Amino acid sequence: MSRGVPVKTPLPRADNPGVMSALPSFPHAGAASALLVVAAAIAGAGWTLRALQRRERRRERRETAELALDLRAFLELRLSAPALAAAAEAAEPGAFWSALEDLVSRGPGWLRLSRALADCPHVERERRALRDDSLWRRELAARRLALLFSPASRRALRDALEEGPELVTAAAAAALARYRDPAALRWLLAHPEALARRPHRLRVSLLRAFGRRGLGELAAALQRGTGDAAMDRALIEALGLAGDGAARRAVERRLREGDVEQRVAAARALGRMDAGDCAVSLVAALQDPAWPVRAQAARALGELHADIALLALPARLTDPAWWVRHHAAHALRELGAEGRRELERIAGGSPDPYARDMARDVLDGRCDVA
DSSP states (O other): OOTTOOOOOOOOOTTSTTHHHHSOOOTTHHHHHHHHHHHHHHHHHHHHHHHHHHHHHHHHHHHHHHHHHHHHHHHTTSSOHHHHHHHHHHSOHHHHHHHHHHHOOSSHHHHHHHHHTTTOHHHHHHHHHTTOSOHHHHHHHHHHHTTSOOHHHHHHHHHHHHHOOHHHHHHHHHHHHHTTOHHHHHHHHHOGGGGTTSOHHHHHHHHHTTOGGGHHHHHHHHHHOOSOHHHHHHHHHHHHHHTOGGGHHHHHHHHHHSOHHHHHHHHHHHHTOOOTTHHHHHHHHTTOSSHHHHHHHHHHHHHHTOTTHHHHSGGGGGOSSHHHHHHHHHHHHHTOHHHHHHHHHHHHHOSOHHHHHHHHHHHTTOSOOO
16 A cells, blocks of 8 residues: 555445444434424414414404494494494404493493493393302403493392402492492491401592592491491591591591591591681691691691691691601791791791701792602
8 A cells, every 4th residue: 555545444335234233323313303393383383372362362452443433433322222232242252341441431421331231241241250250250240340330230249249258349349339339338338347458548449439429428437437447547538538528527536536547647638628617626636646647737737728827837846756847837838928927937036946947948948848
């Protein structure tokens, strides 16, 4: 063999018995191929499912838009009640309720719409769903039934209100509040434990949702007491936000006799009521042992622009609590020229350095109301 000439190694032939033993072995090749096939099938199925879901959402949005046009046409007296009922029945349940949610507001048109759709199968389906095993389905049914009034729905919602649990009770109560149902309001006030775990602001919002016709029930319940401190505080807040002067005596009683949170809420509520001698009660509350009550009473006096406050507020600028001094100074500023003159007098000649500093800060605008 000459030097530098490469040696050619013969390749194995297929008909050579040693070929199979010479080639590398892959014992799991079949399983890997099967896994790849399964993975591809799953990916394909997932893509198909997502495509079908997108198509279904597009179809539901289209149905919702079409039904919303029919609802508006009915409210504008351009479509008859039978035609609307037929269009509603033909729509999918999701599209039907979505169209109502986007459109409905309480008023004369709402009652006409409710009468036109009273026998709609979608409504009856939701009434049956109030007895579903799933709490979330029952809560959804209550929220949907709030969109249309009917005596049958009111009876079903009253049953759901009493049967609970709290999630369903709250949803049913909100629906019945939209109906302005006095029986539901009386039941809630007699059973404050039914909403014990609801946040305070939601309780207040729910009580207010019964409208002005429910204010008498709220004032009477506060006067006699519900036996639940949280519910009583919610009643005070609701009456104050309504500005109902007829409830003044009940609120003033809580300002004198309630716990600290109730007294704070009562002072805030009286500041929103344009009635009688609210200012006299608030001036008395400036001597409350709890500083949050004194601070809120001072703030409320400023909101009422009561002349009597000119005599009582200056002394509160020497209060040991910063927030009391803060709100007293701002309340004086709200009382116009006389209040500003009182602040200038304190800023220039008070022996109390804290009073002087607060008066100067408020006059200079360095201390905004929080």
